[in-house]
Amino acid sequence: MTTTDRWREYAVSADGTHHVHHGRPAYERRFIEALKFHAPGLAPVIDASGAYHVTVDGNPAYAERHVRTFGFYEGIAAVHSTGGWHHIRPDGTPLYQQRHQWCGNFQEGRCPVRDADGRYFHIRADGAPAYEERYRYAGDFRDGYAVAQNDAGDHTHIDVNGVLLHSQWFRDLDVFHKGHARAADARGWHHVDMAGRALYEGRFRMAEPFYNGQARVEGRDGSLSVIDERGNEIARLRGPDTSTLQELSGDMVGTWRTQAIRAAAELGVFDLLPASALNVELALELAPGCGARLMRALQELDLVRRDAYSICHVTDRGAHLRTDHVLSLSAAAGHWGNRSDHAWRGLARSLRTGMPARDGTEGDFFGWLADRPDELRSTHRALATYARHDYADLPQVWDFGAHDAVLDAGGGAGELAFALLRANPSMRAIVMDRPEVATLFSTPDDLTDRCKFVAGDLFRKWPVRSDAVILARVLHDWPDDDARRILARAREAMPTGASLYVVEMILDETTGAGGLLDLNMLVMTGGRERTLREFQSLLDDAGFQLRDARPTGAVNTLICARAI
Numbered sequence: 001m002t003t004t005d006r007w008r009e010y011a012v013s014a015d016g017t018h019h020v021h022h023g024r025p026a027y028e029r030r031f032i033e034a035l036k037f038h039a040p041g042l043a044p045v046i047d048a049s050g051a052y053h054v055t056v057d058g059n060p061a062y063a064e065r066h067v068r069t070f071g072f073y074e075g076i077a078a079v080h081s082t083g084g085w086h087h088i089r090p091d092g093t094p095l096y097q098q099r100h101q102w103c104g105n106f107q108e109g110r111c112p113v114r115d116a117d118g119r120y121f122h123i124r125a126d127g128a129p130a131y132e133e134r135y136r137y138a139g140d141f142r143d144g145y146a147v148a149q150n151d152a153g154d155h156t157h158i159d160v161n162g163v164l165l166h167s168q169w170f171r172d173l174d175v176f177h178k179g180h181a182r183a184a185d186a187r188g189w190h191h192v193d194m195a196g197r198a199l200y201e202g203r204f205r206m207a208e209p210f211y212n213g214q215a216r217v218e219g220r221d222g223s224l225s226v227i228d229e230r231g232n233e234i235a236r237l238r239g240p241d242t243s244t245l246q247e248l249s250g251d252m253v254g255t256w257r258t259q260a261i262r263a264a265a266e267l268g269v270f271d272l273l274p275a276s277a278l279n280v281e282l283a284l285e286l287a288p289g290c291g292a293r294l295m296r297a298l299q300e301l302d303l304v305r306r307d308a309y310s311i312c313h314v315t316d317r318g319a320h321l322r323t324d325h326v327l328s329l330s331a332a333a334g335h336w337g338n339r340s341d342h343a344w345r346g347l348a349r350s351l352r353t354g355m356p357a358r359d360g361t362e363g364d365f366f367g368w369l370a371d372r373p374d375e376l377r378s379t380h381r382a383l384a385t386y387a388r389h390d391y392a393d394l395p396q397v398w399d400f401g402a403h404d405a406v407l408d409a410g411g412g413a414g415e416l417a418f419a420l421l422r423a424n425p426s427m428r429a430i431v432m433d434r435p436e437v438a439t440l441f442s443t444p445d446d447l448t449d450r451c452k453f454v455a456g457d458l459f460r461k462w463p464v465r466s467d468a469v470i471l472a473r474v475l476h477d478w479p480d481d482d483a484r485r486i487l488a489r490a491r492e493a494m495p496t497g498a499s500l501y502v503v504e505m506i507l508d509e510t511t512g513a514g515g516l517l518d519l520n521m522l523v524m525t526g527g528r529e530r531t532l533r534e535f536q537s538l539l540d541d542a543g544f545q546l547r548d549a550r551p552t553g554a555v556n557t558l559i560c561a562r563a564i
Contacts, residue, residue: 016033026057042090130162135150136150152551180192214234257301262333302317327388332386400424408470459485477525
């Protein structure tokens with residue numbers, strides 16, 4: 001081995017201050033930090049003068065100093081300098097003039113970087129962008145493909161020119177290893193092929209890459225197994241943490257959790273904390289000893305924590321049950337624990353009749369609410385919280401700024417319209433809903449000039465027209481015939497070529513995801529969740545052409561259609 005190649009036998013010393021060769025110091029110098037050598041025989045180091053690279057004799061490879069230096073990959077090294085991040089050649093000269101917020105390492109002629117706006121993309125070896133798209137995140141290339149994340153938080157594979165390999169998006173994703181990649185959807189981790197198709201039906205809490213046709217996986221029950229490429233279990237490495245009977249029994253008593261949360265929210269427990277269980281008991285006039293019993297249950301649910309002095313504090317989860325929280329679920333606790341719980345008791349009857357189970361009440365759910373002002377306010381407060389949470393990232397999923405104005409039909413408290421307006425300063429919006437709802441809410445001070453509420457019936461001629469209409473979580477409230485009527489009214493209020501945006505959960509045709517919410521719509525409103533094919537059929541019938549369907553990062557998908 002030549003002197004020049006001797007670095008291949010170098011290792012970092014145990015204290016990380018220098019390099020050793022066959023157990024002996026390779027040179028006399030000592031550093032604050034020394035990292036391993038990379039081709040062409042240079043190692044990153046830090047001393048009192050700054051960060052740089054050294055040769056096999058421990059001497060600087062160039063005069064420049066940086067904040068941090070990293071290893072050479074494909075003959076190029078990432079460095080963090082006072083002016084920003086960039087790449088250098090072995091002689092220390094910059095590869096390009098641009099500076100980034102962060103740089104990765106070159107792999108297969110591409111390197112991920114983050115720009116000043118916090119957006120990720122890949123650059124070529126000359127420093128030029130490899131494509132125009134910008135992502136929330138982008139990783140290294142392996143075997144010609146890298147993982148990129150969109151603004152909704154979902155991931156897909158791209159090639160070296162930024163072209164999507166397939167049309168599948170996942171909650172999490174890995175690069176390919178021998179033609180397979182680890183992927184996570186709402187149900188868990190699994191493996192996919194290069195077309196983004198699942199290799200098998202099962203899902204896991206954890207899945208490792210395949211190694212010679214087999215992979216180690218952890219089940220949701222805590223079991224550990226080895227599977228083949230068809231998902232078949234080859235070996236059981238560890239049994240489940242709980243039995244199937246225990247799991248089912250836990251599901252069967254889920255109402256315990258619902259009712260404990262409802263009672264605590266109804267009593268106002270969370271607004272009293274921090275306090276001792278006894279103080280809660282006295283303040284709420286509970287029976288002797290019941291304060292401690294309730295707080296113990298809330299602690300089991302991770303809604304409160306008890307400190308060393310037996311004072312109970314609200315956890316981050318429990319804070320959502322305070323009435324003053326910006327995303328308060330206090331009203332939702334009453335809805336799920338009272339009205340919804342009551343309707344679910346009639347599920348068997350609803351499954352036989354196809355009708356909601358509201359114990360003899362007639363008319364549609366929203367007409368029923370209109371006659372009960374307190375229930376109306378409580379329900380819409382709960383819906384507003386979910387909307388404020390779930391629609392927060394929607395402006396990044398699609399370029400709504402292309403529209404001068406939007407109509408949020410059935411928009412309730414207007415949270416979706418508010419999110420779009422704040423993301424698009426020149427846009428205007430109208431929120432249309434039933435008269436009793438339209439008068440219930442008002443426009444925030446910062447949006448007064450650009451948003452207004454109007455009263456309108458989804459099933460009658462709409463009082464306004466628009467080039468862009470949004471129906472967010474509206475169609476799932478209704479059976480197919482009523483959904484067609486709403487879409488027909490929407491089409492009537494739109495010129496040809498106008499855009500329709502439907503925000504709904506999309507049922508997976510191969511899994512059970514969304515099945516319980518579908519049953520909830522049945523018992524509560526007589527509505528239903530739908531597959532994308534079912535939505536496409538409804539849109540076709542009403543005079544719309546499906547253009548796109550994009551996950552929003554929450555439980556919903558943005559369905560984009562064009563009036564034809």
